[in-house]
Amino acid sequence: MKIRAWFTFVIAFLLVACSSSDTTQTAGPSQPAGELPPPGVQENQKPPVEDAVNAYLNAWGEQNYQTMYDMLTTLSRDAQTFEDFAARYAGVWDEGAFFRIQHEIMSKLVNTRSAQVSYRVTISSALVGDFSRETTMDLSYEGEAWRVIWAEKLIFPELVGENRLSMQPFIPSRGIIYDRNGSALAVNTDAVAVGYVVTALSEENSNDTFEQLARISGRPPGYFEYFSLIPDAQDYYPVTEITLDEYNDISPVGATAFREYFGTRLYLDGGVGPHLLGYVGLIQESEVDEFAEAGYPVDSLIGRLGIEAIAEEQLAGERGGQLYVVSPENTIVTIVAEKQPQAAQSVFSTIDKDLQIGAQQALEGFNGAVVVLERDTGRVLAMAASPDFNQNAADFDNFNSLYDWPPPDTAFLNRATQGQYPPGSIFKVITMAAAIESELYTADSQFDCQHSYEFAGLLFDDWTLEAGLPPSGPLSLQGGLMRSCNPFFYDIGISLYNNGFENAISEMARGFGLGSPTGIVGFPEESGQIDDPERAVDSLQLAIGQHTTTITPIQAAVYVAALGNGGTLYQPQVIDRIEDTGGNATQSFVPVIMGELPISEDTLAAIQRSMRLVTQNERGTAYRTFANSSVSVAGKTGSAQNPGPEAHAWFIGFSEQGIEGVPDIAVAVVVEQVGNGSEFAAPIFRRMIEIYFSGQARIPFAWENGIPGVPEFPEEFIEEEGGEPIELDPSG
Structure with a gap:
């Protein structure tokens, strides 16, 4: 019995000595319960350790890396600069396409000068959705505050030994835009820039050149002859862009020039409705954070203006991805999370392609606007503003962009609205x-x-x-x-x-x-x-x-x-x-x-x-x-x-x-x-x-040269050969 009583006493003593209370008291004489301590006796109440854990993890969710760094122990700060610390967290955040961090404290063990807290983080990624990880945080009591002893496991338990995160994004192909009759207006394809070299024109090849350009662009031959006769004409004129498949059926002639480029957003028929459809362009520096939260890589193309911007969410589809932990030797340690992409949707606009092209061509050479509505519903059948711009030239891989982009600022003004x-x-x-x-x-x-x-x-x-x-x-x-x-x-x-x-x-x-x-x-x-x-x-x-x-x-x-x-x-x-x-x-x-x-x-x-x-x-x-x-x-x-x-x-x-x-x-x-x-x-x-x-234009405008779509030649533009004025081919 004496041995058992002694053993019970020892256990009780150890339990008191290892108490998890966050409160300690300096040594001093004892005093009766309920009385104030005598002078010279100080009581030190430590803040709850979970307050420090919550503050650190909340700062992570806000990407407030300075606050996080300031909460580290002295040794942890001495071991790495703030720049390295912030870059580590920011790199993980960006690579994983994170946009929200939530956490839940699971348990804690608090000693006099140290503590360990277990918690679960739920991370929301724009590419792979939500996933959770459980890990522990070690803390040390320094300078009247709980400080975080930093380790890579605080981000992910798998991120130890210089492991890193790697995201394989799954980006769906952008949706197609159609006109009201199902004709494609904007597609994703390989393309060819078409133009002609004015200095390469000759009496022998000019007719063949203009006729080929007419077949490609849908404009009459006289349209191209008009620009070639302008005094001090530029050496190269961009005409249009076509698909690589269309180009493969063409045998170049005369002064016509073709240059391939690949993987583009192509606006067919020379670009229908620049202000209506808009165009796609790179994410700007000021937009990186906004689009990163939606899972867009920094080099993504997004809708600019018009339907491309209005229906960005549907045309872009839903991105997916696989998030890996990768070793320093670039081997996959584990797959953290994955989500399959959702295909983009197609947009059928109210636009009548032929009507829209006709409106654009009617305004050429003028400033102005044309709006055509379905009278009894409000559907927009055409909306043209002049000057406009070549949407295809927004792709800098397109040779014609050297001549067509950027357009004047006034070209982006939608005069219709x-x-x-x-x-x-x-x-x-x-x-x-x-x-x-x-x-x-x-x-x-x-x-x-x-x-x-x-x-x-x-x-x-x-x-x-x-x-x-x-x-x-x-x-x-x-x-x-x-x-x-x-x-x-x-x-x-x-x-x-x-x-x-x-x-x-x-x-x-x-x-x-x-x-x-x-x-x-x-x-x-x-x-x-x-x-x-x-x-x-x-x-x-x-x-x-x-x-x-x-x-x-x-x-x-x-x-x-x-x-x-x-x-x-x-x-x-x-x-x-x-x-x-x-x-x-x-x-x-x-x-x-x-x-x-x-x-x-x-x-x-x-x-x-x-x-x-x-x-x-x-x-x-x-x-x-x-x-x-x-x-x-x-x-x-x-x-x-x-x-x-x-x-x-x-x-x-x-x-x-x-x-x-x-x-x-x-x-x-x-x-x-x-x-x-x-x-x-x-x-x-x-x-x-x-x-x-x-279905077609019937009567030329008074300002046209007898051919719908061809401007009247000003007298100063007409050169003479042998004393006779040059006239357009009436068959144009």
């Missing part, structure tokens, strides 16, 4: 709506339209005066819109302002969606400007779309579509559907109604009749443009004054064919500083109608 223009006379449909809704006017209200309108001792001219035409004379309000009679609309602006309807026109404009974005998703968009008039003269100017008023081409397209469809303002959309590899739609187009025009059915009908007169009546401002058209259209011309020497040319309108399976369209065209809308914008509108309903 960001260009803010005074609307001029296309605004008169809104003024007409405000006039009729005020009940001061009817569709049959009369006015004698002369060359000038006098107000406050000032004369305001009609367009017929500058054009050298007789005044329009007596007109109804419908006739006033048909003739675009400025004095009639000046008078409406004054009359409304002086009769208690000071803001009627500006409020109607807002009701037509102006002054606010259209809501088109993924595109930078300006709101334009609609101000209330402060004086009667402001209302006079506002009534003809001047004053401080500005709108965007896409806003014009939306409201003219509403005039044609019965009054509904639809949000423009560019994606028809997104499909997975099994052909299942994961996203489908649904029309989005943004509002209704704030006008009665009678007012709408009157405006529609007036717009038909513009194109169908012999006195209409666009009659000559549409006189021989087989398509029924209604529209409005506009010539908007601006600080430049010439007016901006506008035309807006819609078709009224009513063909089953062929939805009617609405179109807005603006061409900067060229003059009358009837001479420039209306013909481009007609070109859109021709391509959409008949």
Whole structure:
């Protein structure tokens, strides 16, 4: 019994001596329980060791390596510099594509000056998902704080003996972008840059060269002849890019030049819709951290602008990978985690490829924009802005990028959504709506339209005066819109302002969606400007779309579509559907109604009749443009004054064919500083109608050289041979 009692005493003593309490007390005389210690006795309460562990691991999750380093023991800091310490952790974080660290303390063993804590970390990787590891942290009590004794196992238990992490990423091929009819617009392939060397042209090979380039690019031969005749022409002209398979079927002739490059994102047909589709480009330095968290290697290509950016998540697919621990001899120690990639999805846009190409070519040589909408749904069939850029040239392996990239900054401006223009006379449909809704006017209200309108001792001219035409004379309000009679609309602006309807026109404009974005998703968009008039003269100017008023081409397209469809303002959309590899739609187009025009059915009908007169009546401002058209259209011309020497040319309108399976369209065209809308914008509108309903351009523009797509030769560009001017091959 004595031996057992002695043994019990020894065990009890050892348990007290090895107590895990974080509290120690300096030596001193004992005192009764519940009394303060006498002077000279100090109590030292250590902070909980788990607080130090939590702080260290939380700092890891925040990538706050300085805080982590400061928590190390003196010996641990002496053994490595902060730069080496931070590089070790950052390298693991980046290699594993980590974006979140969570931890859970499992157990602890605390002694007087040392402690050991077991914990589990759950790491989230953008490439391999979540995985967990259990390890231990040794700590030492220094300087009134728990300090971490650093070891490689603190990151991973397998990272000992100079082992390291290695990620094998699995990157799915980028998804394809199609037009509304299933024609591919953007693919991943090997490609060939096409161009021609001007100094290699000769009388013997020029025709063969131009004809081959025409077959490759879809442009007429005269287009290339035009540029070769420009004085001081550059030595090499980039033409387009084609697939390597297409090139393999071609036998180069004459001065045509071909240069291969590989593994590119190729925008077919010379690049359809640069502002619409956008392009892919390298991750920028400021974006590295953001995209690293999503599993993108630093050299990844990401969508820039347009659909490429809007649908980046679907087009990129879901990345996967295998995360290894690798020995110093580069042998795999273990597989930490792995996840298979998910294939990218394909995007079927609302774009009509032929219509989009036609819009781009129609604007060549001009600054301006064209927007074509499906009238009754808001689908964007074409959206072109000029100048634009060659998306394919964003790949620096493309030889043509030496000539086409970077484009001027103005080329990235999407004039369709960001260009803010005074609307001029296309605004008169809104003024007409405000006039009729005020009940001061009817569709049959009369006015004698002369060359000038006098107000406050000032004369305001009609367009017929500058054009050298007789005044329009007596007109109804419908006739006033048909003739675009400025004095009639000046008078409406004054009359409304002086009769208690000071803001009627500006409020109607807002009701037509102006002054606010259209809501088109993924595109930078300006709101334009609609101000209330402060004086009667402001209302006079506002009534003809001047004053401080500005709108965007896409806003014009939306409201003219509403005039044609019965009054509904639809949000423009560019994606028809997104499909997975099994052909299942994961996203489908649904029309989005943004509002209704704030006008009665009678007012709408009157405006529609007036717009038909513009194109169908012999006195209409666009009659000559549409006189021989087989398509029924209604529209409005506009010539908007601006600080430049010439007016901006506008035309807006819609078709009224009513063909089953062929939805009617609405179109807005603006061409900067060229003059009358009837001479420039209306013909481009007609070109859109021709391509959409008949599949091809039929009538050359007046500024073309008798061949659709070929500019008229300025006289100073034409060289002579034997005293005779060089003429284009009419077969072009």
